[in-house]
Amino acid sequence: MESKKEKTVEEEEVPVSPIGQYFNSSVLSVCILGVLESDIPIDDSPTLTLLKNLFLPINPRFSSIMVTDDKGVKRWKKVDVKLQDHVNVPVFPDGLSLESYDEYTQDYLSKIAMDPLSQNRPLWELHLIKYPTSNAAGTIVFKLHHALGDGFSLMGALFSCLQRTDEPSLPLTFPSSRPESRLVSDNKNIFKVMPRMFSTVFNSALDFGWSLIKGYLVEDDQTSIRSGDIGVEFWPITISTVTFSLHQIKQIKAKLGVVRLPEHGLQ
Known part of the structure; x- marks a missing residue:
């Protein structure tokens, strides 16, 4: 009985990789913003169901928090995810131009990029911007902590949640650079x-x-991008897209x- 209990604990709490610990410490916290632009207005009614059935099963880290054991070792601990706490729908003024919503969207991205993620729940958030911009009818933003994975793996995780419009049963594919x-x-x-x-x-x-x-x-x-000033990492930032x-x-x-x-x- 005791060995079975220990096995269950080991399955639920997996050591955090050195890179994961580095990206989530008292002096450094790095997040990745994944921005998906939609050609049609966003319907947020199936959001919680899709997150539960599609997003969470992709990676156990999406339903785990980082804890420190008695020996000071950081581990991933499986928890029950309250999905409603991870979904955010910002409210902008109505009746504005597309250019104005472009600015509101960029300002919102800049704000959430600097806001720290709560350590008491899994290290990700979903932001649904239901306002049209110059490029899209709506914008979906995933904020994922870098401790969950690198850019390529997280991008693959997001793409795996998508379906083809012509044939939803087939996997999502992209054109190859070579025949x-x-x-x-x-x-x-x-x-x-x-x-x-x-x-x-x-x-x-x-x-x-x-x-x-x-x-x-x-x-x-020192360049126009790198000033070399001390403490520049603590300055306010602005996110722009091109x-x-x-x-x-x-x-x-x-x-x-x-x-x-x-x-x-x-x-």
């Missing part, structure tokens, strides 16, 4: 795969080494000499 036939033939040709693999390993090692050097020995130059076409991104890639584009975010 499928070419991808298959490349994978079968070891002489093409191996150089690409070595290039990836070499660039990863180079980036890691350069990051260590910049972290301990070299300081970034849209680039794929052609413009390729131009930026060529100008900066980037090896490859982040395909997970583009495809």
